[in-house]
Amino acid sequence: MPKQSTIPTIPTFADAFAYSIDAWQRAVLFLDVMRERGAQYEEHRASTAPNVLNFEAELVRDGRTLARPVNYALVRIVPPEGVAIDPSKRPFVVVDPRAGHGPGIGGFKADSEIGVAMKAGHPCYFIGFLPDPVPGQTIEDIAHAEALFLETVITRHPDADGKPCVIGNCQAGWAVMIVAALRPELFGPIIIAGAPLSYWAGVKGQNPMRYSGGLLGGSWLTALTGDLGAGVFDGAWLVQNFESQNPANTLWSKQYNLYSKIDTEAERYLGFERWWGGHVTLNAEEMQFIVDELFIGNKLAAGEIRTSDGTAVDLRNIHSPIVVFCSKGDNITPPQQALDWILDLYDSVEEIRAYGQTIVYTVHETIGHLGIFVSAGVARKEHDEFASNIDLIDVLPPGLYEAVLTPVDSVADGRDLVAGEWLMRCERRTLDDIRALGGNDIGDDRRFATAAKLSEINLALYRAYLQPAVKAAVTPPMALAMRNLHPLRVQYALFGPDNPFMAWTSALAEHVREHREPATPDNPFVAFQENLSRQVIDGLEAWRRTAECFSEQTFHAIYGAPALQAALGIDPNAGQQPRKAAKSLLHQELVEARITELRSRMAEGGTCEGLATALIFVGLARGGPDERGFEAVRRLRLAHPAAKQLNLAAFKAVMREQYFMLLIDENAALAALPKLLPEDIDERRAAFTALREVLEASGALTGLADERLQRVAVLFRLDSEPPFAINAGKAGRNRAAS
Template structure:
């Protein structure tokens, strides 16, 4: 049968009339939403403590009352009706990013980081901030304040089985890591979402934002902007920097999406704009620290930042598990900037283990920067799994892991051990797995090092020759006037209540809503409109790609010039990255002492130590840990009175010590195993049955793992008995730690 040709629909006068009425009505409704946005902006900026939290909050600690006052505050999230909080569970603390926008994004929706943590029964707290900084506050002052807030949370939950889980989004991620390196004893697991920690990292042809500091000549422009603000840095410049990364969305898609879906999109649009337009300010000194030490200097992972008393900020001091959540679709904090700090600090996974660190990462394939901590889909999947399995993460043996999520419906074994819709498995990884994501070569590192050196020179020149004159001219009233004239602020004001030409839109919009006549979806003029929109987006995307390519080539040409590098003191022959963390001789001495101590204790312990040793030995052959196995361990702890006496912290210590013993001397550790087991064969058989229940929870053992289990049977004195899989006792899933 011959293929029928597609005949284009010929527009009629009726089509043109229907579309023109629809377009006119949409234009009026669009203008009215712009008016509402302007009024919302003015109302938001007049509030003392504006935020976009979906949940009720109770003030616990006001940072302005501290010895070194800051504009931060700790609030307790009030659980919604129907949400039951378990006082025995560790609290969650969400720290909001101060990146130009107002606070509240971590609790922006019911399906959010806060929402999923409360659903799992955890008490929740939120660390936010006021729009304007306290005069003279510094990044170090904020770090001390956040430590004070965590001390307050810990004191409020003495019965909790573990220190608080702290979540740092975006800019708050590096801030949390700084606090954790200075006060590691205050932290349970740390989750950093979309947080940059290795600021030069990226992939050629992508991630052009990292070049901006060098192309602008360094941080002198940051100092100039702070001086033009009379000591205040306007966060609207940071928001504009975000918007510049996606001109198609900024200049067209965001507004067109509202216009084309004006009957359904207004509420979502206004809700997002309430946060996006909630511009805040920083002290010029705060912003200068961020740019000099982090984004241009890249000194954090190298351990080159020191506090006012000389203490080095070394991320290797962090003793809590670190969960890194990033995305390949994030052009603000790409996976390399979120993960390459691990490469800056460590030469191998064994070195990670030597510091007792547990690092878990997961890489989303498509979600954008804001979606990492705003998207309801991400909250229901990744954040829900992290919250539900936070105790599993806390007791993982030291090392590097990737969290892999698979649908629970695909779980052939142990489905009753899974409480949510996904099964989380933490699979062992090496540094090469991070390197495969792409990153800089040594030539790239030298270019960025040259840009950092030139930044220091330009900043010194600016402070010597221009800064005194600018500070003399710019007074606080002048600075305030310039802030109000910022393009991002003006776009709200022009459509706001102070504009008399917008007064008519409200009444006319009401009339339009009463007589609304949307065009049919198959109207040919609607298709033409969509076609035109796609062409505009394609044009803006082409312009973005061209500008990004040009910026990369310019950066490489300027800072890759051998003459400039030589003049700036960059050693072109060195193969060591310019910002590689130094090794610590003291730490190596402590590791040697710890190894000697563990060797001396390999024959000490009882059944709990023996079972932990056996479980780890067999489980290591699987190359990862499944949440079903951990849930089986929980049930065994509840079922066996001896195991139940261990707190979560004691259980974690036991597992880590046995793991390190196996790493130090596997054969000697295993040879000592029978001495830890009970004498009676029936007791040994019961212990071995418990071991198999845990190991079989996530599926039958095969290959090397099965061989290791058979070896355990021999060590237990049960080598004549079969080691076929057995069923895990079925009880109601319970996620609480016992």
């Protein structure tokens, strides 16, 4: 076969003419989209309660009417036509981030967090906010309001099989975790997506955003920005900070992608810009708390944040399962910032279990920060699986797990037990698996602790010497004028309806659409255009990498200096992390008391407790539970009226108790198993058949799991009547049946 020629096509006059017509038409259409974007921005800005929800919503509770008023509100999502909601299923509550943008990103598309939850039959609620804060509101006031909202949702669903599942996106993630630590009784499973809970964490050579506070000298600049806003912090500065992390996309790719695909890309572009340009404001006090306590201070995971009444916010108080969703492609909240709070709180998985916590995480390989919330592919995969299997997550034994998703096409056994296109399996992990993702060493943590100390000093100096003069000079009208002149707002206004030079674009664009003549893909000038674009992107990427490298080296040089560390009270020779959650002797005493109680109750209960013990004992020999086994349990419950009396909360309590009993004394728990089983041989055989059916839903048992099942079969004594008839045991079984 002759080798194909690689000689480039020589452009002709016809090529140049066709491309010039195409380029001119694209420019006109591009300007018209910019005009639409400006008009959309002004319309969104004029709205009383702007949002980008793709679903109809009805107001349930207005935070402005509370005793401690806030600009937040709880709304119920009205199910679209054709979507059936099961009143027995737990409600989902999506909390959107207040990080400079307006609300609605969790319900931005039909394939979204809200969409997949309703698809799974769950009632859905949304906690959003108005563009401007209530004067004087604080982060603590918002936490109080969100707790009241959850109380309202729980009251509206008395027959739900579990407390609400709460989703916190990005900055809403840490806010939800604070509320859950203060009011754990209000929460079912918690899903935090792209949430920075450990802001210092990251990998050297990557994640430069964490250095920005130290390079600016700390949070005094946050205070100055709030004072220049007359007590209001403009969220557009936060959006600009996000954009600065990816200059290639901000300065070129986003607009070029629209220009090069102008015939198909306009609708998607305008939809996203409606949210991206929906800038909101915060009270200066709110933003100061976020920067001082969470970002530069990194105090949340260390348990150093306290409420106004002195209550410590300890994430170990959370009783509900915590699902952490993050991505290696996220340069805003990398996996280390999403997961390293676990390392700050716990020394081992055994300690996680001692607190009764269940933590499940999943790490996407490529998706970016915004894709975690808005990508339809992520919604149909990760969010869909979490929504469909939230009850499985709720009954997992305490510990650390990674959610592993496998295409259902590769599943050989129990495919009828898998609801969606993916099989979710929760595999057991240790803290070493979190450490393997990379992170700080002790020296890095000392550098950040030094930056935090310097920030406190600079902030105190600013408040003492400069703040009074700035506050006296800035009036509210001046602050409003400065907000309107923010570069991000100006770019919308330049192409908006108030610009008379944009009036001609609409009519001309309509004419262009009627006479559109796109250049062919093989036009050499189109190839030249693409090559030029790649060169621009490569140049901007090189600039970004250089700037990030310089920032990191500067941060390490300044805050790694032993003299500065010593001057600020940071021991440069200390062998411990400067921020580590304190241990509680009282908690250890409570754990020991609980162990004593469980030891005394190992022989109490009935068939349900016995089956739970056997199921956990055999299941521990496998890599981790998956949705097939739980679906088999659910179907058994539906098929047996007596089992249906045991609701999800009671089933979860039984599973946890039997799991802890096995951890405390496996031999004693197994020795007590025969006393929990029915005396009738036929009932025992039926119970063992059900046990085997659940265990084999994920495939045939092999190795240690099969050996354990055979050991359990002996304890079931299937070939003879049990040599015991204990009245206390019967009483325990009667209690369990009731």
